[in-house]
Amino acid sequence: MKTCGLDVHKDMIFCAIYDGKKSVVRKFATFTPDLEGMCDYIMSEGVDTVAMESTGIYISAVRTVLRQHGMRAVVVNPYLIKQMPGRKSDVKDSVWIATLMYNRMLNDSFLPDGELSRLRAYTRDYCRSVRRRDSTLTLIDQLLVGMGIRLSSCLSKITTKSFRRVAEAVAGGESRPEELEKLVHGCLKHKRDGSLRKALTGCCEEKDMWRLGRKMDELRMYESQVEDARKHMEELADANYREEVALLCTIPGVSRISAICVIAEIGVDMSQFGSSARLAGWAGLRPRNDESAGKYKSTAITKGDKHLKAMLVQCAWGAVRARNSRFGSVFSRISSRRGVKKAIVAVARKLLVTICAMLRNREQYCPQKTGRTLTASQFEKLLKLRARQYGKLCLQASQAGVSALQLTEISQSNSVKAVYL
Numbered sequence: 001m002k003t004c005g006l007d008v009h010k011d012m013i014f015c016a017i018y019d020g021k022k023s024v025v026r027k028f029a030t031f032t033p034d035l036e037g038m039c040d041y042i043m044s045e046g047v048d049t050v051a052m053e054s055t056g057i058y059i060s061a062v063r064t065v066l067r068q069h070g071m072r073a074v075v076v077n078p079y080l081i082k083q084m085p086g087r088k089s090d091v092k093d094s095v096w097i098a099t100l101m102y103n104r105m106l107n108d109s110f111l112p113d114g115e116l117s118r119l120r121a122y123t124r125d126y127c128r129s130v131r132r133r134d135s136t137l138t139l140i141d142q143l144l145v146g147m148g149i150r151l152s153s154c155l156s157k158i159t160t161k162s163f164r165r166v167a168e169a170v171a172g173g174e175s176r177p178e179e180l181e182k183l184v185h186g187c188l189k190h191k192r193d194g195s196l197r198k199a200l201t202g203c204c205e206e207k208d209m210w211r212l213g214r215k216m217d218e219l220r221m222y223e224s225q226v227e228d229a230r231k232h233m234e235e236l237a238d239a240n241y242r243e244e245v246a247l248l249c250t251i252p253g254v255s256r257i258s259a260i261c262v263i264a265e266i267g268v269d270m271s272q273f274g275s276s277a278r279l280a281g282w283a284g285l286r287p288r289n290d291e292s293a294g295k296y297k298s299t300a301i302t303k304g305d306k307h308l309k310a311m312l313v314q315c316a317w318g319a320v321r322a323r324n325s326r327f328g329s330v331f332s333r334i335s336s337r338r339g340v341k342k343a344i345v346a347v348a349r350k351l352l353v354t355i356c357a358m359l360r361n362r363e364q365y366c367p368q369k370t371g372r373t374l375t376a377s378q379f380e381k382l383l384k385l386r387a388r389q390y391g392k393l394c395l396q397a398s399q400a401g402v403s404a405l406q407l408t409e410i411s412q413s414n415s416v417k418a419v420y421l
Contacts, residue, residue: 004042005097006052007090008059013038016094017045018102023095035062039069047071051101053078053093054109067113074101075109079303110282116267119236123264124307126229126257133222140167140215147212148202149180154195161185166200171213175204233260244268247358250365251351252327253319258311265308268359276356283308285349301345312348320347326367327351 007014009030015038016025028038042050050066051074052059059075066073076097083096100106112120141158144151144167151166152158165183174180177200184196237245237260248259266279273279280286284304290297319327327347335343358365 001102002045002047003098003101004045004047004050005094005099005101006050006062007094007097008052008055008062009090010058012090013062014090014094015042016091016098017042017047018095018098020102023098025091025094030058030061032061032065035065036069039065039071042071043069049074049101051076051097051106053081053097063111074106075111076106077109081106110267110272112267115236115240116264119233119240119260120264122229122233122236123261126226126233127261127307127311129222129225129229133219133226136215136219136222140212140219143208143212143215144170144202147204147208149204150199151184154199167212168216170202170204171209171216173209175202177201230257233264237263241268243362244359247362247364248355251315251319251354251358252322252325252365253315253317253351255315255318258315261311262308262315262355265305265311266355270356270360273356276353279356280349280352283312283352285309285312285345285352308352309348312352313344316344316347316351319351320344 002017002019005016005018007016011030013028013030013035014025015028016023026038026041028034048070049072052062054075054077059073063073063075081097081100083093097106137158141152141163147170149166149170151163155163157163162184166180169180169183177197180200181197184200234256241260241263244263245256245259248254248262249256254262266273266283270276270279273282277286281302282304284302284306286301287299288302290299316327316331319325320331322328327350330350331343331347334346338346354365357363
C-alpha cells in the first residue's frame with residue numbers, strides 16, 4: 001500500500017509517495033495545469049487518497065482538482081501533526097505527512113462539499129457583510145459627531161429609521177436643525193425639553209457632507225449585499241434543510257438565520273463527528289489540557305471554527321436572556337464563580353451539545369426535566385445537605401427566639417417545593 005502526502009505552499013507543492021520503506025518526493029508548481037499533472041502522477045502510483053495540512057486558501061484549488069480526478073483529499077489540522085524541532089524542511093514535511101497517513105494516524109477534518117458548501121459560502125458572506133454594514137454605520141455616527149450633530153446621544157441605538165433619515169438629509173446638504181427635527185420619530189422624549197434640537201444643531205462643512213455621502217453609498221451597498229446573501233441562503237436552506245432549521249428554531253435564543261448558519265458549519269449528519277464532545281472540541285468550545293507536575297498552566301479554550309463559535313456565542317446571549325430558560329440558570333451559576341466571559345462560552349458549548357442531540361435524534365427542543373431518579377450516593381449526599389441546611393435554620397431560629405416546635409409547625413404549614421440535584 002502506498003500513501004501520498006502534500007506540503008502545500010503559495011507557489012510550490014512537495015508531493016511525497018511512501019510505501020512503508022522508502023519515499024519519493026517530487027516538486028510541482030501551484031498552477032492549474034501543474035496540479036492536473038500532479039494528479040496524473042499520483043494516480044499512476046496507485047494512490048487514491050492524498051493527505052495535506054490545512055493551510056488556508058492555498059489548499060482550495062488543490063482539493064478541487066483532486067476531487068475532479070476522483071481522488072479523496074484528507075485535510076488535517078497542522079497543530080496535530082507537528083514535526084519534531086530541528087528536523088523540519090519542506091521535503092521532510094511531505095514525507096512526514098505521508099508516513100502518518102501510512103500508519104493511519106491522521107483524522108480528517110470536516111470540509112463539506114455540494115449543497116452544504118454552497119450554503120456555507122452564502123452564510124459566511126452574509127455574516128461578513130453584516131459586520132461591515134455595522135462598522136460603516138458606526139463610522140457614519142462618528143462623522144455626524146465630528147460635524148457637531150450628536151443624534152446618537154438622544155436615540156437608543158443608531159440602527160433606527162430616524163437616524164437613517166437624518167444622516168441621508170445631512171449628506172444631501174440639509175443642515176437646519178428645525179428641518180432635521182421633523183425627520184425624527186414623533187414620540188421621542190427628547191423633543192419635549194428641546195435637547196433634540198440642540199443635538200441636531202451642527203457646524204457642517206462641504207467636505208464633511210461629501211464624506212458622509214460616500215459612507216451612505218457604502219452603507220447602501222452593504223445592505224444590498226446582506227439582502228442578496230440572505231435571499232440565497234434561505235432559498236437553499238428551504239430546499240434542502242427545512243426540517244433541520246425548524247428543529248433548531250425551537251431552541252430559545254436561536255433564530256432562523258442563526259439556525260441556517262449553524263447548519264452550514266456542522267451539517268446535519270452528526271455521525272461524522274462521533275460524539276458531542278468531539279464536536280465541541282472541533283468548534284473550539286472546550287478547555288485545553290495543559291498540565292505539568294500536577295498544575296494546570298492554562299484552561300483557555302482551544303482554536304476551532306471561528307464562524308461557528310461566534311454564532312453560538314451570539315445565540316447563547318439570546319438564550320440566557322430568554323424567560324424560564326435553563327441556559328439562564330447555567331449562566332448565573334457559572335458567572336458567579338468564573339466570570340461572565342467563561343460563563344457565556346460554557347452556555348455556547350451546552351447549546352452546541354443540545355443542537356447535536358437534536359439533529360442526531362430528530363427531536364424538538366425539550367427543557368431538562370426535574371425530579372429524575374437519584375442513585376444511592378446522590379441520595380446520601382442530598383440527605384447530608386438537607387441536614388446541614390436544617391441545622392443552620394435551627395441555629396438562626398434559636399437566635400431569633402423561635403423554638404424548634406414552632407419551626408416545625410411553620411414548615412408543615414407552608415408547601416415546600418422539592419429541589420433535586
